[in-house]
Amino acid sequence: MTTHASALATTSAASLAEPPARFHDLIASEWIKMRSLRSTPWALAFITLFVIGSGAVATLADKAAGSEPGSFLAYDAFPSTGYMTLMLVAGSMGALTVVSEYSSGLIRTTTVAVPARGAVVLAKAVVTAVLWTAVGTAASIGSFLVSQAILDGHDASVPITHSDVFRPLVASALLAPVCALVGLGLGVLLRHAAGTMLTSVFTLLMLPTMFSESNRWSADVKHTMVSAAWTRLVQTWEPDPGSLGYTATLPGSWIVYALWPLVAVALAVLVVRRRDV
Amino acid sequence: MIAAHGPMTGRGPPGRVVHVIEVNELTKRYDGKTAVDQLSFTVRPGQVTGFLGPNGAGKSTTLRMILGLEAPTSGTATVSAVPFRSHARGLRHVGALLDAGQVHGGRTATAHLSALARSNGISPRRVDEVLYEVGLTDAANRRIGGFSLGMKQRLGVATALLGDPPVLMFDEPVNGMDPEGVLWMRRLFQRLAAEGRTVFLSSHLMSEMENTADQLVVIGRGRLIAAESVRDFAARSTGLGVVVGTRQAAELTTVLTAAGASVEPEGSAGAEKLAVTGLPTDRIAALAFENGILLNELTSRTASLEEAFMELTADSVEYQAGQPR
Numbered sequence: 001m002t003t004h005a006s007a008l009a010t011t012s013a014a015s016l017a018e019p020p021a022r023f024h025d026l027i028a029s030e031w032i033k034m035r036s037l038r039s040t041p042w043a044l045a046f047i048t049l050f051v052i053g054s055g056a057v058a059t060l061a062d063k064a065a066g067s068e069p070g071s072f073l074a075y076d077a078f079p080s081t082g083y084m085t086l087m088l089v090a091g092s093m094g095a096l097t098v099v100s101e102y103s104s105g106l107i108r109t110t111t112v113a114v115p116a117r118g119a120v121v122l123a124k125a126v127v128t129a130v131l132w133t134a135v136g137t138a139a140s141i142g143s144f145l146v147s148q149a150i151l152d153g154h155d156a157s158v159p160i161t162h163s164d165v166f167r168p169l170v171a172s173a174l175l176a177p178v179c180a181l182v183g184l185g186l187g188v189l190l191r192h193a194a195g196t197m198l199t200s201v202f203t204l205l206m207l208p209t210m211f212s213e214s215n216r217w218s219a220d221v222k223h224t225m226v227s228a229a230w231t232r233l234v235q236t237w238e239p240d241p242g243s244l245g246y247t248a249t250l251p252g253s254w255i256v257y258a259l260w261p262l263v264a265v266a267l268a269v270l271v272v273r274r275r276d277v
Numbered sequence: 278m279i280a281a282h283g284p285m286t287g288r289g290p291p292g293r294v295v296h297v298i299e300v301n302e303l304t305k306r307y308d309g310k311t312a313v314d315q316l317s318f319t320v321r322p323g324q325v326t327g328f329l330g331p332n333g334a335g336k337s338t339t340l341r342m343i344l345g346l347e348a349p350t351s352g353t354a355t356v357s358a359v360p361f362r363s364h365a366r367g368l369r370h371v372g373a374l375l376d377a378g379q380v381h382g383g384r385t386a387t388a389h390l391s392a393l394a395r396s397n398g399i400s401p402r403r404v405d406e407v408l409y410e411v412g413l414t415d416a417a418n419r420r421i422g423g424f425s426l427g428m429k430q431r432l433g434v435a436t437a438l439l440g441d442p443p444v445l446m447f448d449e450p451v452n453g454m455d456p457e458g459v460l461w462m463r464r465l466f467q468r469l470a471a472e473g474r475t476v477f478l479s480s481h482l483m484s485e486m487e488n489t490a491d492q493l494v495v496i497g498r499g500r501l502i503a504a505e506s507v508r509d510f511a512a513r514s515t516g517l518g519v520v521v522g523t524r525q526a527a528e529l530t531t532v533l534t535a536a537g538a539s540v541e542p543e544g545s546a547g548a549e550k551l552a553v554t555g556l557p558t559d560r561i562a563a564l565a566f567e568n569g570i571l572l573n574e575l576t577s578r579t580a581s582l583e584e585a586f587m588e589l590t591a592d593s594v595e596y597q598a599g600q601p602r
Contacts, residue, residue, distance in 0.1 A: 025395055029392045039383065104382070
């Protein structure tokens with residue numbers, strides 16, 4: 001049966017040796033895919049500027065600046081309009097990194113090149129996390145600095161080193177990668193472009209608004225949501241002890257931040273290995 | 278490397294891998310519908326093997342199972358003696374073109390290939406090489422979305438060649454190619470086989486295989502119909518016969534039938550032809566002469582691969598146009 005086979009067909013085990021399968025090559029590969037799309041830099045620049053702009057607008061609208069307690073001042077930089085939009089864009093673009101491969105069929109080309117499917121999803125997750133952390137950091141530091149520059153005019157600014165500033169800054173920077181990874185996980189699970197977009201917008205943005213903080217169970221559900229966790233983490237004042245509402249705890253909110261992307265990516269890795277491509 | 282087991286595990290002498298594709302009792306069912314049914318065949322190196330079948334016969338499903346994209350319901354498929362999915366990186370083992378559309382239209386050809394090359398630790402220099410090889414050097418930095426189908430097919434071939442693999446699989450590669458492109462591709466397949474590689478090529482067009490393949494695997498409705506050389510396959514056609522043209526069709530039919538031939542009318546009124554089987558041309562000519570019948574055509578039919586294919590797969594065509602009534 002080897003009569004036709006030339007030197008190439010029967011390769012000795014030694015000459016078949018290939019470089020070891022390195023995970024950082026997969027990360028580099030996914031980074032090439034990410035940066036080679038013309039839409040990527042535009043979308044990232046747009047959303048960063050939008051978040052910074054919304055921080056500026058919210059600060060300009062703060063008529064009380066200068067008369068309220070200092071701890072409120074950092075809050076001006078983190079208006080929900082800007083950050084809701086950031087959640088929307090990060091969630092959708094995170095989903096697109098996989099959904100675009102499924103809808104074009106590129107996923108099959110990718111899977112033939114890298115049969116280790118779970119590793120591909122993880123590499124995408126690493127690139128997505130790093131990219132969106134950078135965007136989130138630029139947006140949150142940017143919106144804070146612009147907001148403070150405006151408040152400075154009222155002699156009401158707080159320095160970035162202020163103890164009340166650090167947590168909102170970090171929580172706002174991490175909001176983007178959290179949402180992008182949730183979108184990526186949903187993209188692998190659902191594969192369908194429109195379905196994934198709707199589900200990610202629904203779970204990240206709409207679902208939390210269904211629940212209120214005025215009764216216990218409803219508040220408990222709400223506090224497991226990403227947007228509620230962000231709201232709590234950027235809130236620099238302590239909850240009013242006399243308030244009738246239930247407030248989320250800070251450690252609980254950080255845990256919500258960690259669990260959503262972890263569960264989404266873990267499920268994605270599990271499912272992608274078992275399912276036909 | 279795994280130890281050899283038996284003669285058909287795709288292993289030759291100890292320590293050497295023979296790059297065969299081996300499909301064994303492969304079955305795939307989707308929701309009760311059987312797409313591939315206990316299919317077994319072997320594709321060997323050093324020759325071009327055609328994978329033929331009507332649309333919907335299960336060719337693409339089989340290729341996807343060989344590549345580990347889909348899990349078989351039962352049975353196995355191995356490449357070079359191991360399931361393809363067991364490799365952490367695939368491009369150095371198998372090069373495949375499944376569907377030229379499986380690319381992102383927003384990337385350039387270079388970016389697309391660079392990402393794939395990098396994932397397998399292949400040097401960026403190789404990207405330029407394969408682009409040159411398929412004639413896309415000038416289009417290297419254009420976005421794939423603007424490519425014609427023929428250019429996308431070339432890009433797909435470039436993808437398959439990227440890892441310089443010993444086994445290559447192409448699903449309907451000549452779709453959308455111009456005649457010059459078809460010729461180029463045919464030569465490429467033959468050259469790859471001559472280099473000792475295993476080349477497995479699917480098509481629903483028999484005529485394409487006739488000019489390209491050495492061996493054939495023919496399937497219909499997911500089942501194996503034939504696995505043999507192209508020459509043997511063509512010889513299987515039973516549709517041989519003689520075409521006779523005459524204005525006295527009715528008389529000739531009577532005479533030939535009386536002589537033991539079976540006669541089927543063909544052609545249109547006024548230019549009638551008869552398809553005759555069971556008598557050689559010289560007997561037909563003699564009978565016509567003896568009975569004073571003028572023949573204006575007497576052609577011996579040779580079996581074409583196309584006819585052999587049509588005949589063998591006639592029962593297994595999945596989607597057939599309605600018969601005119």
